[in-house]
Amino acid sequence: MADDRIGGYADALLAVAAAEGASDVVEDELFRVAEAVRSNDNLLATLSDRNLPVERRQGVVEDLLGSSAHPTTTALVSMVVGTGRGADLPAIVDETVARSAAGRNATLARVRSAIDLTDDQKSRLAAAIKSKTGSDVEIRVVIDESVLGGVITEIGDDVIDGSVRSRMTQLRESFS
Amino acid sequence: MTRRIRQIAGALGLTGTLLVLLAAPAAASGESIGGCAVEAAVHAEEEYGSLHAVEEDKKLFEELEKEMEGCLEAPSPIIPEVDEIIWGGAAFLVLFFFMVWKGMPAVQGAMKDRADKIASDLDAADTAKSDAAKIKADHEAALAGAKSEANQIIEDARAQADQLKAELTARANEEVAEMRTRAAADADAARSQALNDLRGDVSEIAIGAAERVIGSNLDRDAQSALVDAYIDEVARG
Structure with missing residues (x-):
């Protein structure tokens, strides 16, 4: 409902x-x-x-x-x-x-980054994700300074984490 | 026993009765001095017709006088009268044969019973003595067995006590060793935990400082370069 x-x-x-x-x-x-x-x-x-x-x-x-x-x-x-x-x-x-994306035969990719991506970066990232998943994606950028640097991409339940924050987290876990 | 006594008492009573009855005629044979003189006078009167005739005849008178003087003589205190001897002898014989007939078997039976009883009592005493000796031997054997058993029990208890002491000592040593091991392990764990905590704190401080440094030093070009690197990494798959 x-x-x-x-x-x-x-x-x-x-x-x-x-x-x-x-x-x-x-x-x-x-x-x-x-x-x-x-x-x-x-x-x-x-x-x-x-x-x-x-x-x-x-x-x-x-x-x-x-x-x-x-x-x-x-x-x-x-x-x-x-x-x-x-x-x-x-x-x-x-x-x-x-x-809306589905209406255009595409999948929504939520991209978290400390800065906004340029159009070139968006198109290259979309192309890279398509080469990996085999389907068109529409990039939606969320400015999130907590990632410190790099990018976190969420496609449905899949997450591609390339952020400095995750690197720091891994480093912190390696010390603990 | 009681029956024998009654038989002996009856024989003695019968003997007494016979003595009394047989003694009566003996007593009756004795006579007084007067009676003897009267009897002599009567005898002289019957023989010579009258006493007067005797008094006139000096010879007869002297014989009567002599006979009366004989009445004055006392009987012998030792030698009994003949009839008394006869009655006494007869009574003795009767009593003797009666005693032989009735009393002797009873006395012999009583003596035999007495002897048998004494023999029986001696046998019983021997048996009791033998039983007592056997019981004493049994008791001594039992006492010796009890002493042996007591000694065995004491030895067993001492052995068990020694074993228990050894077990307790071994267990105590094991517990002490285990406590030492555990204490050492706890100390190692505490040391390791302290090191880990210290390492974590140090790493947290270091990483926090690094994050602050990175956050303040990542300018737009550096951020863009990181995005480009990420895109290239995704493209390489």
Whole structure:
């Protein structure tokens, strides 16, 4: 039932973004918003708090996104939060991005890096992953300074960890 | 025994009765001085017709006088009268034969019984003595066996005590050795744990410092180079 609801919201978001003719921008911004919410517990709790008035929760969305995001992105996030599904926002966005990629016969690759990747780096990484997995991937970069350096790529349940953080962790484990 | 005594008592009683009865005629044969004189006078009167005739005849008178003087003589205290001897002898014989007939078997039986009883008692005494000796021997044997058994028990107990002492000593030594081994192992483990903890702390400090150094020194070019290296590594598979 929950999967059906999340899928329904994902389809709605895709349909609105397509209707507005801003699918790529909206999907990218939704992905970044979802990652920001996922990594910030206080923000997630605030957007999920049904005791707060809807206007208050939507006001938080407006304050965060405002003029920096596409209006459709802000409206869609506000809609999800307004319907009381703020806690499901990361899952809804993940499903949205995955279904969008699936519509283009591609698989979503979540890439964590301390810096944003250039378009060349994204295309080379996509090509490298395709050569390894045999399927097209769409790179979605998440800026995560905790990786210190390098990249962590998540494709479904598979993880390719080339971060400095993992090297440090391995070094720490070797000493313990 | 009681029957024999009653038989002997009956024989003695019968003998006494016969002595009394047979003694009576003997006593009756004795007579007084007056009676003797009267009898002499009566005898002289019957023989010579009257006493007067005797008094007139001096010879007859002297014979009567002599006979009466004979009445004055006392009987012998030693020699009994003839009839007394006859009655006494007859009574003695009767009593003798009666005693031989009745008393002798009873006395012989009593003596035989007495002898038999004494022999029986002697046999019983010998048997009792033999039994007592046997019991004494048994008791002495039992006492000797008990002493031997007691000595064996003492020896066994002493052997068990020695064995137990040896076992306890060995066990105590084993426990001491085990405790020493365990203590040494614990000390080694504690030392190893301390070294590991120290190594972990040192590595944590070092790695934390390295992370801070890396985080502050990785500029964009270095970060980009790391991304490129990662892409190349993924491409090489």
